[in-house]
Amino acid sequence: MLYLVPSPLSQKTPKQPLLEADLALVRQCNTWLVENAKPARAALGLFNMPVAIRDLQILEIAQLNPQQRHDVIQRCKAGDPIAVMSDAGCPGVADPGAEIVALAHRLECPVHPLVGPSSILLALMASGLNGQNFRFYGYPPLDPGQRDAWIKQSERESKTQQCTQIVIETPFRNEKLIDALLKQLSDSTLLCIGWDLTGDEQQIHTKTVGHWKKRVPSPGKSPCLFLWLSA
Amino acid sequence: MLYLVPSPLSQKTPKQPLLEADLALVRQCNTWLVENAKPARAALGLFNMPVAIRDLQILEIAQLNPQQRHDVIQRCKAGDPIAVMSDAGCPGVADPGAEIVALAHRLECPVHPLVGPSSILLALMASGLNGQNFRFYGYPPLDPGQRDAWIKQSERESKTQQCTQIVIETPFRNEKLIDALLKQLSDSTLLCIGWDLTGDEQQIHTKTVGHWKKRVPSPGKSPCLFLWLSA
Numbered sequence: 001m002l003y004l005v006p007s008p009l010s011q012k013t014p015k016q017p018l019l020e021a022d023l024a025l026v027r028q029c030n031t032w033l034v035e036n037a038k039p040a041r042a043a044l045g046l047f048n049m050p051v052a053i054r055d056l057q058i059l060e061i062a063q064l065n066p067q068q069r070h071d072v073i074q075r076c077k078a079g080d081p082i083a084v085m086s087d088a089g090c091p092g093v094a095d096p097g098a099e100i101v102a103l104a105h106r107l108e109c110p111v112h113p114l115v116g117p118s119s120i121l122l123a124l125m126a127s128g129l130n131g132q133n134f135r136f137y138g139y140p141p142l143d144p145g146q147r148d149a150w151i152k153q154s155e156r157e158s159k160t161q162q163c164t165q166i167v168i169e170t171p172f173r174n175e176k177l178i179d180a181l182l183k184q185l186s187d188s189t190l191l192c193i194g195w196d197l198t199g200d201e202q203q204i205h206t207k208t209v210g211h212w213k214k215r216v217p218s219p220g221k222s223p224c225l226f227l228w229l230s231a
Numbered sequence: 232m233l234y235l236v237p238s239p240l241s242q243k244t245p246k247q248p249l250l251e252a253d254l255a256l257v258r259q260c261n262t263w264l265v266e267n268a269k270p271a272r273a274a275l276g277l278f279n280m281p282v283a284i285r286d287l288q289i290l291e292i293a294q295l296n297p298q299q300r301h302d303v304i305q306r307c308k309a310g311d312p313i314a315v316m317s318d319a320g321c322p323g324v325a326d327p328g329a330e331i332v333a334l335a336h337r338l339e340c341p342v343h344p345l346v347g348p349s350s351i352l353l354a355l356m357a358s359g360l361n362g363q364n365f366r367f368y369g370y371p372p373l374d375p376g377q378r379d380a381w382i383k384q385s386e387r388e389s390k391t392q393q394c395t396q397i398v399i400e401t402p403f404r405n406e407k408l409i410d411a412l413l414k415q416l417s418d419s420t421l422l423c424i425g426w427d428l429t430g431d432e433q434q435i436h437t438k439t440v441g442h443w444k445k446r447v448p449s450p451g452k453s454p455c456l457f458l459w460l461s462a
Contacts, residue, residue, distance in 0.1 A: 004356045004357060015250075015252060016250070016251070016252065017250070017346070018250075019246075019247070019248070019249075019250065019251075020247070020251050021246060021247065090352060090356050090362075091356060092355070092356045092357075092358075092359070092362045093352065093355055093356055093362040094362060094363060095362070097356075097362075098358075098359050098360065098361065098362050099359070100359075101356075101357065101358070101359035102359030102360070102421075102437065103359075104359065105359050105423075105436065105437040105438065111357045111359075111435060112357070112433070113353040113354075113356040113357040113428075113435070115248070115346070115347060115348045115353070115429070116346060117346045118349075118352050120352075121321060121324065121349050121351075121352050122344040122346070123344075124323070124324055125235045125321050125322060125323045125324055125328075125332075125344040126235060126323075126332065126342045126343070126344040127323075127329075127332070128323070128329050128330070128331075128332035128333030128334075128335065128336050128342075129329065129333075130329065131321075131323045131324040131325060131326070131328075131329050132325060132369040133367065133368055133369055134366070134367050135365070135366040135367075135394070136364065136365050136366075137364055138363040138364055163366070190333075192336075197344075198346070202343070204342060204344070205336065206333065206336040207336065
């Protein structure tokens with residue numbers, strides 16, 4: 001079985017991210033396919049593994065060539081439980097991991113996703129915006145002109161389809177994106193900003209753009225989620 | 232604090248759905264705003280509450296009038312910890328709860344989403360499809376003609392935007408939707424079907440539509456997720 005293992009969202013105050021019942025499953029895994037070895041070791045430190053972490057096989061996915069990927073999935077299919085984990089949150093969702101999972105499906109190796117933290121899902125639950133219809137875009141366009149046009153277009157889509165729009169941004173660009181959102185979106189559009197999810201400084205607030213303009217949020221360099229819905 | 236509390240996905244084999252550390256938070260809540268009282272009591276039975284379940288205030292959200300909703304959120308804002316829970320999965324995501332959360336934001340009552348199972352997120356992680364760009368639509372259109380046209384349109388969107396398309400369906404219509412997907416989608420499109428997520432009969436498989444046609448899946452009446460991506 002290929003286990004898809006969520007890892008802590010917050011690096012400052014990492015918390016054990018898995019259900020008690022699922023810890024038994026990850027403790028069976030001696031091979032870990034990860035985004036980066038260092039955060040993987042930090043997460044493994046929270047799982048109370050029966051084997052010393054230095055004795056686990058920790059492989060960075062991006063370093064594996066196609067043959068190595070093929071071999072590890074075949075080994076998994078043959079009965080060796082193997083885990084996939086990204087640096088923070090759920091592998092394969094706004095994070096690497098999907099290619100390995102896709103290969104598992106092609107080779108008919110069974111996969112088992114574990115419950116754990118996703119900043120996208122937590123922010124959507126807490127936004128009070130439409131959770132019956134939503135779209136996650138990853139990062140907004142880098143070029144300011146394209147980004148602004150994209151924000152306007154996404155607001156129209158949100159209005160006509162009542163579809164909640166969701167993006168993340170690199171923390172050092174949080175302020176620029178907030179500026180752009182407050183300039184491009186209509187005053188009546190609901191904008192949710194959530195930061196440091198699951199961390200000690202977690203804040204999640206939904207206000208109209210008009211309200212935000214009066215008290216501009218300052219998430220600093222915390223990882224941030226942005227969601228909007230035009231009424 | 233208004234806690235947003237996930238509940239077990241599987242009704243047949245319900246499992247404690249919360250992180251060990253979060254159980255202390257929900258055990259403080261004596262008032263529960265729920266979708267339906269019966270499944271809420273079943274979920275509460277897994278939380279080892281310090282108070283007998285019959286002594287908790289369990290309020291069905293749909294039964295509360297605007298004044299009652301307002302009063303309960305004001306009480307929460309004043310310091311009484313209150314929980315929101317839906318029948319299965321995460322409140323507010325493909326489930327009721329968002330209106331109460333939206334009211335909490337309007338009244339500036341802080342909200343705190345708890346980590347727990349979401350069939351949408353689990354299926355997306357396990358699909359191996361694009362998790363950097365995805366859209367959840369809720370249920371597909373009911374009318375067969377509209378549904379078929381919508382499937383074709385969504386396949387075009389998935390192709391041009393590399394956006395994973397996600398829907399759920401009422402279990403007794405699973406077979407009809409599978410028929411329609413296998414007819415309307417191109418043979419090369421990747422289709423993931425996941426059922427009984429977190430349950431004892433969990434299955435999640437991604438194959439091309441061409442492959443599915445040779446071995447049509449039979450999820451029976453299990454709750455099912457459908458995801459597709461056109462290469």
